Amino acid sequence: MQNRLLIKNKNLKTEIIIRKNYISKFIEEIANKNERVFCIFDSKVKNSFKFTKQKNIKVFSIKCGEEIKTINVYKDLTEKLIKNNVNRRSIIVAIGGGTLGDLVGFAASTVLRGLDFFLVPTTLLSQVDSSIGGKNGINTNFGKNLIGTFYQPKKVLIDISVLNSLPKKQIKSGYAEIIKHALINDYSFFCWLEKNSNKLLNLNKSFLEKAIYKSIKIKLFYVNKDEKEILLNNNSRAMLNFGHTIGHAIESHYNYKKYNHGESISIGMITEAKISNYLGLLSSVELERIITHFKKCRLKIYDYIIKDKLLINKLTKDKKNYLNYINFSLINKIGSSIFYKKLDKNKVYKILKNI
Ligand SMILES: NC(=O)c1ccc[n+]([C@@H]2O[C@H](COP(=O)([O-])OP(=O)(O)OC[C@H]3O[C@@H](n4cnc5c(N)ncnc54)[C@H](O)[C@@H]3O)[C@@H](O)[C@H]2O)c1
Ligand SMILES: [Zn+2]
Structure with a gap:
């Protein structure tokens, strides 16, 4: 397998990059090219990355698990983005497992009627499945994933070096x-x-x-x-x-x-x-x-x-x-x-x- 693999999917307009030890650099590159970047981390992986702190990067972290896929956590997150002056040129990056990707994808697709969204899956499950295909959503008392949208991320970075810490x-x-x-x-x-x-x-x-x-x-x-x-x-x-x-x-x-x-x-x-x-x-x-x-x-x-x-x-x-x-x-x-x-x-x- 090559060091860097790119799957450009024309239909979905998504670029999937498979590359090792690349997450910090990926965030820096996004920040260099865009006005404002909101990085939303799974709190378990947040400290694993050392990227240059640029002024236009705002970092949030969330303790993840199925319990974050709720209307209340969605409300907190979207209000936090709005409070921090998110605008139509802002980029949202989710760095975490499938639960974070599903929640943040839903937020990105609805705040200001849709913001550009990048995904960095950090569990094996999210790398092989949930980061691909643009489904996102939250759960309700009646069942799983019953509220959500189809919304494709612009880029997905799959970095297997992050899996070393996974139980x-x-x-x-x-x-x-x-x-x-x-x-x-x-x-x-x-x-x-x-x-x-x-x-x-x-x-x-x-x-x-x-x-x-x-x-x-x-x-x-x-x-x-x-x-x-x-x-x-x-x-x-x-x-x-x-x-x-x-x-x-x-x-x-x-x-x-x-x-x-x-x-x-x-x-x-x-x-x-x-x-x-x-x-x-x-x-x-x-x-x-x-x-x-x-x-x-x-x-x-x-x-x-x-x-x-x-x-x-x-x-x-x-x-x-x-x-x-x-x-x-x-x-x-x-x-x-x-x-x-x-x-x-x-x-x-x-x-x-x-x-
Ligand atoms: N959208 C889709 O198409 C799709 C497809 C399949 C599954 N899903 C959803 O994905 C969710 C499951 O995702 P998951 O299995 O990634 O769960 P998860 O996000 O809860 O992650 C599992 C646990 O691993 C921790 N973690 C994440 N990265 C880590 C790392 N690198 N090292 C150590 N710990 C780490 C998390 O904090 C969490 O405690 C479910 O809600 C499921 O419905 C969605
Ligand atoms: Zn599944």
């Missing part, structure tokens, strides 16, 4: 989204992961960069075909939601406390692979192969709540639904996904009881 639990969370990309789209990538998961989980740099690059390409494939998630077919951006219909319901049920995002969607992926198998879409041999890989990587695969009626009420709040039906993004083979429409909620309950 193993968070690395596994990001790895879950990498597997998701392989499962929905790329059989040979899944085989490669089966061979190399240990190296990835131990942050072997060249393997990690390859997996990040592959993941981004797969995500961009769907985002370019269906940026606003309008399609209801196998090219829909919703395919990236494999594991998330169940996963989001689990997160919401436990009020985002019991599991992190990657853990919830790991349980979600195994449950939805079982649903795929129950519906005759995925063979039992392939289902077992997937479960074996999850077990080898010590990813979560089960929680008793999936058999509880309470989860069904959460499932009906999913954004992919319409009328009384639940829509799933399922897999019909390893590396191939299918948009599965209109499962009646009683049928889903029955399936979940039986798998």
